[in-house]
Amino acid sequence: MKQTIIFVVVISSLLTACNKGNDKPTTPQYKALTEAVYASGNIYPKNEYKLIANADGFLVRQTAFEGDLVAKNQLIFQLESISQDARLEASGNILRQAETNYGDNSPVLAELTSQLRSARTKLANDSINFNRYKELYDRNATTRIEYERAELTYQTSRNEVTARQKALQRTKSQLYVDLQNSQSNFRVNAREGDNFRIKTFEAGRVYDIYKKQGELVRRGEQVALIGDANEIYAQLAIDEGDFAKVKIGQEVLIKIDVYKDKMFKARVTKLYPKLNKADQTFRVDADFIDEKPNAYYGMTIEANIIISQNPRVLTIPKNYLVGSDSVWIEENGDKKKIRITKGVENLDLVEIKSGVNEKSVIVIGN
Template sequence: MRNLFCINFLFLFISCGSQQEKILPTKKHLTESVYASVTVQPDSLYQAYAPVGGILDLNLLEEGDLVMKGTPIVQIVNNTPKINSDNARLALELAKANYNGSSAVLSSLKDEIQSATLSFKNDSMNYFRQKRLWDQNIGSKVQFENRKLAYEISGNNLKQLKNKYVQTKNELSTQVKQALNNYTTSQISNQDFTLKSKINGKVYALYKNPGEIVSTMEPLAAVGSASDFIIELLIDEVDIVKLNLGQKALITLDAYGDEVFEAKVSKIYPKKDERSQTFKAEATFDNPPKALYPGLAGEGNIIISEKESALTIPKEFLIDGNKVMTHNGMVEVVIGLRNMDSVEILDGINESTEILKPEE
């Protein structure tokens, strides 16, 4: 009875095992890649801001127009800078007049210096005349000391006036320079009523209509390259360490269906976007599509490594990341490359090892 039970159990095990899906490892070309979401943007794309606030008077171009560097894009109306420019010009003229001496500022100081010079000369002659008499014991000591005191006071007064003149002249010179700088700045602001392109390219967007209020905090236009486009790639943080410049990328765009475009990684940004928890990279097309537009979306696979004749099994046959089930039981294997479907087996089994699919 016991032998019969064992035979039945063995038959049941073999019958169940024969129904379990099994495969043999196969050798094939294996590619490991990193997935990325894709957005196409013009190269050198930037938002153009108004340097002054005001009212949009006129859009000088239309969306899609080509521009050269320095081409006017929009015209802004603002009277404040013109008034400031006029005030700065008046301040400059006044500062120049004060400095050049045509006003009373330096002229009065010169007159005071001339008067002080005459007083000093007179007090000097009186003092030295009295000193000679005093040296000969002629005259009183009080007269001598009075002459000496008058001489010293007039000398100090003359010295102070000369220092004041030099100081005032330096201050007026500085005021002229400051007024000139203010006037120059106001002239630049006056010219900033027209927003101009910083690059040769294309106008991709105009955000304001004539008559709308313009501030320096809102963009007025988007300008970028007309012919060169870049591919923006968003990479998961677990995959970013696998990327290197120059790696090949296979790009598909929603607008072009299943058509695959080859590209190369050209830039890797080091900072993670905390909101999306992704890193950003850029790639350039080897042969771009005929027509590209800002914002075209798609998917990309960045090739990390490739290998010919790699011994592989489907991913679903792998257990706990590094084990497979065989007729001889669980076997630990060494994993190499992997992609979405297959993994490379470096050691543990060979082409003749029959692998059983784990039961769900």
Template sequence: MKTVFVLEGILLTTVFYGCNRTEEGTSPTYKDLTEAVYASGSVFPRNEYKVLANADGILQQQLVSEGDSVKRNQLVFVLEGITQGAREQAAANIYRQSQANLNTNSPVLAELEAQLQTAQTRLANDSVNYVRYRDLYQQNATSKAELERVQLAYQTSRNDFAARRSSLQRTRNQLYVDLQNSRSQYIASGQDQGNTRIRSFVDGKVYEISKEPGEVVRRNDQLALIGSGREVFVQLAVDESDFGKIRVGQDVIVKADVYPDKVFKAIVRKIYPKLNRVDQSFRVDADFVGELPDAYYGLTVEANIVISQKNRVLTIPKSYVVGNDSVWVKENGEARKIRIEKGAENFDLVQVKGGLNEKSIVVNPE
């Protein structure tokens, strides 16, 4: 239900200059009229964020409680990784093995280098043998078949040497890549270990704890809700029918049940264009001006967003309006229905811009 509350001494004060009520009806009177849109909402902290787990594990330590103040980078939770230790040890073992495979005493490289040396020795022998047989053939001291056999052996040895040299270089390159990959995995496993130590991103206040020590925590589970402990704003829901009247910079009067004797002032900061189809309302955010309420998360408030202020305008009670723009008036002892031109209005009063004057007698339609 929409309500416009009246607050003495502030923007929504309505000054009455007299009421010409008679037994037969009432006459329009001049009054100060403040037009406002009612909105309900809640108070929330600035810089609000959900503290999420960055790894799977068991909540080992809860270092803060609801209501505590925290500093940026302060340790707030510690998780015990379920399999983290095993993964880190496996990554360390692979990294050490990769280092051993590439160092000067590497058994993998030593075997390939031995094979390369054997191939080099065989190539040298076959090369000498080929030169000797070539000279003998030129002297007609051996047959062409023998020369071709020795030449084939020399070419085979040369190809084998080239292939083993290429294999050694290729293996050395692959071992280097494996070393870099295993090093990255080892560093990443150490970072995962760091993910079990959850810290606050901001200076603020702990509003909610979602997990307790001993509970199993999955990656991206919410652990807590943290927000600014000093800076707060009011989030309002404005009815769809009134949304077109709202503008950034308009004054807002805010009341909260927990402060029955206080009125807070705010100003519209942001208007959201998406309709909430659940309650047919739009979201409007407002910043407090001057005194702030205490930083209670979700504190329920009611507000009036001031649309316009009219000084000494002709008004009638809103309850006398029939439909959208008609009233019953009494003329010459008879009642008849006429149309009026309306101006600003609030929950109680309607500005009359045309159709009535101070001498008109408006009849209550009830």
């Protein structure tokens, strides 16, 4: 159960028993009291993330296992998909053919270039022949029919050259478009292929793997849990009644079961404003200062967040308190009940602000 705990700061222990169960008369004493808020929680690595599958496939290869350190962008899992492999291979073949068709040694462009060269050669010959007939016609040395036939042949050759030039340019443009489309299609298939290769986002340690080799992995399924292997933090749950007392920067004393009596120090770094309605707690994060425990994922911890420190306050053992605001004192052999004003308290001591002083004799009431 979460509650506010006020405890004495001593070297050997967070809580010090003070005359608990003693029924002899006592007097109030000045002692140091520290007010703290109790919290429970766990230790987690920073930069924690889960690897998610972006495609359906069988897990055919695994390169890292629980506890392994991994680098950024390291391949962890390889999925297999026959249909995707076939699409990638087909798009690769089409791309290679498109590169060949548009390249310097393109057979398609070579044929059209050869045809254009032949058309230009024919045009040159027809041009010479036309000019010769024109001169003859001008001297009335040939018939008009022969002249017009030569002219028509020349015009046809000139049109053929123009047509061959346009065909070459049109084909070259189309081959360029085909190449761009093939490259885009190949990139899409290659990128889709990347979905079958699951890589890390950041360097860290593999804390958990949810799939085994040979199992079918569905798109959107989690396959591994990874976190920073060097940086850890304490994730604490604070009772909603104590949350208003907690502030960023407050010191935290943390007890971890696996370290027995060892105490770790941390500092509050973040407060989360959303209430967890399941257990009526708020989340608080704390970073370790000085020594850190090993980065074991999810270690259970108990903590006390230091709210205030009182180096010298008047206290009495808590078992001498009657109700919540009175004590029995002894004066001249008589007992009488005195109302007091109390301050902070822990499991053993309670601060007395008024009602008695250090000379008062406090007894257990009947």
